[in-house]
Amino acid sequence: MEPLSQTIESESVFIQGFWQGKRAQQLARSHDSEESTLRCDTNWLEACNNTHLFECSISQTVKERLNFEGLFINESMSIIEEGLINWQRWSALVDFEQDEGYITAISVIKQAAIECDQYLQVMTKQQFIEIYGNHLPKLPTSRNLLLDLFDQYKSGQYLSTFQIAVTWLERLIREEICCYWKKNGIETDKAILKKLNDMLSCNDAISIFGRDKLHFLLSFIGPLNGLNCRNVTLHGFVTNDEWPKQFVSFIFVTFASFNDLWNAIPSDMVNNDISHVEKLIQFSGNYNYEGDISKIRPEFTRYIEESYFILPHTEHSWEHAFDMFLKGDYYSSLMILFPLLEHSIRRIYVCVNDCPE
Secondary structure (H helix, E strand, O other): OOOOHHHOOOOOHHHHHHHHHHHHHHHHHHOOOOHHHHOOOHHHHHHHHOHHHHOOOOOHHHHHHHOOOOOOOOHHHOOEEOOEEOHHHHHHHOOOOOOOHHHHHHHHHHHHHHHHHHHHOOOOHHHHHHHHHHHOOOOHHHHHHHHHHHHHHHOOOHHHHHHHHHHHHHHHHHHHHHHHHHHHOOOOOHHHHHOHHHHHOOOOHHHHHOHHHHHHHHHHOOOOOOOOHHHHHHOOOOOOOOOOHHHHHHHHHHHHHOHHHHOOOOHHHOOHHHHOHHHHHOOOOOOOOOOOHHHHHHHHHHHHHHOOOOOOOOHHHHHHHHHHHHOOOHHHHHHHHHHHHHHHHHHHHHHHOOOOO
16 A cells, blocks of 8 residues: 555644544554654644544534533522422423523523532432333333433433433333324325424424423424434444533433323324334344354454544544444444444545644
């Protein structure tokens, strides 16, 4: 392979760093003596250590919205009562008729997330079941998934816990809409169900969720006006170390606070068009692998460490996804892998197109 030095003429530190990294890989594999010199190159080090390089597509505004540094509990903005969201307090604090509706909502949600995190982080699984058991969705698949996610949350897998939880929250929103349409004999464009923002902005959304809960969902996981937590996590913009665990604590409380809606969904009215997802999650995994696939774990780790396709500081998430695969939890494995893959591809796009930002 030809040296890549001729491609390091871009003024973008990101582009320079990417190609310096690729060159370092080549030299490492050829055992070239120049490797030690190259690895000290400022641009290469910046490519490996500067978080801006894999956050290049996330705006400063979003970073500020996700930042909890310096925040503390302000009781005058509290919406949490007995471990659940008090919707009357939410309504009193957040007015979407005002221009600053989303701004206020973001502040209130972050305050609530801090509160939730303070007591969930010291809570055992048994205590979680005792306190929230009656507030979790009654559908067995949803309930069991949340309990399994609590174990992941406790192990420090904050990003993957949120990624999986928010997809399930989106599914329950979809189920709620389908249930409402079926009950009321409403024929409408099913394409609405393909995107979360379309579901939350459909004509029936206020009737289904109520104004306060709809505004909450829009502010927490909906469009760019709010925290946009769904897209930020599912499109690979943040790593596990960067994602605030406060939001993970809060999404458990969110599920519990919507229990009146989830549990109103009759099991015989679950949308058949998406119920097949459960079959994917419940794969037995009885494949005829040649040998024990777990034995390639060290080799997988080596590839992760050597590959410049893998973004800096995301290696642990790739390994976690592989571990989920080995356990037979293919759904969780894919939910971790897809955002990682997408953002690695995004990085190559930035490099190939010499994007300035």
